[in-house]
Amino acid sequence: MPSPLELQTHKSVKRGIPAFRRDTFWAWGMLSPTLAGLLLFLWGPLLYAVALGFYQWDILTPKVFVGAENYLKLFRDPMFYHSLKITCYYVLLFVPSTVAVSLVLAVLLNKIRFAVFFRTLFFMPSVSMTVATSLVWLLIYNPQYGLINSALDLFGLQKPGWIYDPQLVVPSIALMALWSGSGYTAIFYLAALQNIPRDVYEAAEIDGATAWRKLWNITVPLVSPTTFFLLIVNLIGSFQAFDTFYVMTKGGPGDSSTTLLYYIYENAFRSYNIGYASSLSTVLFLVIILITIVQFQLQKKWVFYER
Known part of the structure; x- marks a missing residue:
């Protein structure tokens, strides 16, 4: 008699999506809120600060690109x-x-x-x-x-x-x-x-x-x-x-x-x-x-x- 895991794998393959790939999708889905937070509050501001280093800006006037x-x-x-x-x-x-x-x-x-x-x-x-x-x-x-x-x-x-x-x-x-x-x-x-x-x-x-x-x-x-x-x-x-x-x-x-x-x-x-x-x-x-x-x-x- 096949085990529940084998039945699940068989059904997943039958539907066209392997079980390991579905697990990967679930993992990324669980991680997505944390990754979104990191992107929004850490990597986003960091990359924006690096980009601002190439501009002359005093907040009140428009940015002027000055290169390096x-x-x-x-x-x-x-x-x-x-x-x-x-x-x-x-x-x-x-x-x-x-x-x-x-x-x-x-x-x-x-x-x-x-x-x-x-x-x-x-x-x-x-x-x-x-x-x-x-x-x-x-x-x-x-x-x-x-x-x-x-x-x-x-x-x-x-x-x-x-x-x-x-x-x-x-x-x-x-x-x-x-x-x-x-x-x-x-x-x-x-x-x-x-x-x-x-x-x-x-x-x-x-x-x-x-x-x-x-x-x-x-x-x-x-x-x-x-x-x-x-x-x-x-x-x-x-x-x-x-x-x-x-x-x-x-x-x-x-x-x-x-x-x-x-x-x-x-x-x-x-x-x-x-x-x-x-x-x-x-x-x-x-x-x-x-x-x-x-x-x-x-x-x-x-x-x-x-x-």
Whole structure:
């Protein structure tokens, strides 16, 4: 007696449409809402921004096609290089420190009592509104009556200018971002740590491994896939840093904290140079894609996947 699957296949062939092809149609039908959303809200705006880079447009007047002029102007613009340098500086300060601090936090949370309470405590800053958090840190960094400088004044120490000092503004914002984001990142590490078999550590302890050896030779390699994921996510996010810089410094003092995304904002919504801002956005997108590709190539040498 033929099985139901054979009967279904026989009927499908009889109708002229093979069963596997009908399944393919159903699959595309189920995927179509998601694909339509991606096309409408992701790929459509992306392609439109790339196209706008070939036009001169200030919103009020009709677009004027200028070819590659905006892209050529970009590479002659000293402010583009300056904002890219500030962005890279912020990325180098924020990403490695966040990953390292988050791993240490996760290791501690994995061992102490009341871990749920501390997990919630460290996670809370990451779910707070960025604007509210930035305003609080504006008060903390105030050079006259801010919390940090008031504490330093008690010990007779020099009071830095923090975000009002061109040399310290980017590290100060990176420190605030570290405080805000490390708890969220630590949750991923905590999940990875809880998946490491306990007998691996027990075998290392029998061999006389110290806590540092266990951390460096067992924990770090076994959570390397999580580290790779967090590096990718944090790098992409930090290259698009804007809201904190906008609220706290507006690119100042001078241009000392003008990130590339803030420079794009200034061109688009202050100078209304939409075409040039679009060309800057395209280059930022390409920079992020290029760095991500490099990371995917390098991860083959240091990311350990359990088999």
